Amino acid sequence: MNINKIQEDLQQLLPSGTVRSGEVLKSYVFTQIGGKADILAAPVSYEEIRTIVTYARENHIPLTILGNGSNVIIRDGGIRGIVLQTSELSQIEIHGELLVAQCGAKIIDASNYALEHNLSGLEFACGIPGTVGGALYMNAGAYGGEVKDVLESALALNQSGEMVTLTGDDLEWGYRHSIFASGEYIVLEARFALKQGDPALIKASMDELTHLRESKQPLEYPSCGSVFKRPPGRYAGQLIQESGLQGTRIGGAEVSRKHAGFIVNADNATASDYIGLIQHVRSAVKDKFGVELETEVKIIGEE
Structure with a gap:
């Protein structure tokens, strides 16, 4: 894979984007860990x-989509091929009671924009740090x-490069899952159906959730x-806490003493630290409770 040629090609193909x-x-990414991207492209x-x-498809180049990296761990070896970073696509609009947000907009910003328009x-979503696409x-x-x-x-892009609209059962909703996790589509835009509300009540609800x-x-x-x-029927944080794991460290990664469901970068952690601690937590909880914890965070890249 000729990185210089890919960069030159994309710079010609994306006159407005960054390569x-x-x-x-x-x-x-929020963890502040991870290696290098061969190519980072921001359309x-x-x-x-x-x-x-x-x-990428025509040239058989690996492609990774990255929003603002709030629920992602990038391994220390970085990511091969092209990383498509969506942060430049952040427009949010209101059409009546419909809020339309591009994939790279922050879902927190969408929540605040709805408040500004009494929706x-x-x-x-006022405390969820990810992008609309990630959400x-x-x-x-x-x-x-x-x-x-x-x-x-x-609005999504399918594997054939066609823009399609997905609704209802098309989206295959589940707990922390949608059709987009299959890799068949890339989110371009979300359309949220909201309702007019009392701005004081909306703000009070958001203030309470932010405080929590x-x-x-x-x-x-x-x-x-x-x-x-x-x-x-359980809570991961409670199982981890009852396993006595709060404060446990591997390298610079630590199981949070404030909320056991979080692993924090306490001191210049590496991805290997994080992943090692995740494995340790899963093993300890399995041994104590017989519960197999499944990761919500997405782990990508090379060792």
């Missing part, structure tokens, strides 16, 4: 996304709300958010 080689990825339009996807339905990918949720509850439709988040989560440290999915 860099050898970019260190730790500044693009500024849906057409440029289609151009990158088509180029209710996205209050639950759809994993059916993000918090405090009783989920993306599937308010999503009317999604700030009081319970270790926001003072870099982290990938909640590491594990909720086991049926």
Whole structure:
């Protein structure tokens, strides 16, 4: 794989977007860990996304989609091929009671934009740090709300490079899952069906949820958010806490003393530290409770 040629080709194909080689990825993820990308491309339009996807497919180049990296661990060896980073696609608009947000917009910003327009339905997302694309990918949720509850439709790019609209059962909603996790589609845009509401009540709900988040989560440290999915009938954080794992460290990665469901970058952790600690936690909980914890965080890249 000729990295220089890929960079030159993409710079010609993306006159408005950004193309860099050898970019260190730790500044693009919340954990602040991770190796380099062969090529990092930041498109500024849906057409440029289609151009990158088509180029990668036709030239048999691996392609990885990266939002703002809030629930991602990138291994220390970095990512081969092209990393398509969506942060430049961040527009949010209101059409009546419909909020339309591009894939790279932050879901927190969408929640705040809804508040500014007296629209209710996205209050639950006021503390979720990911992008709209990432929120759809994993059916993000918090405090009783989920993306599937308010999503009317999604504009997506399929493997043939066609833009399609997905609704309802097309999206294959599940707990922290959607059709986008299959890799068949790339999120371009989300359309949320909201309702007019009392701005004071909307703000009060968001203020309460923000207080809960700030009081319970270790926001003072870099982290990938909640590491594990909720086991049926249990809570991952409670199982980890009752296993006596809070404060456990491998290298610079530590099981949070504030919320056991979080692993924080306490002291210049590496991805290997994180992954080793995840494996240790899973093993300890399995031994004590017989529960197999499943990771919610997405681990990508090379060793």
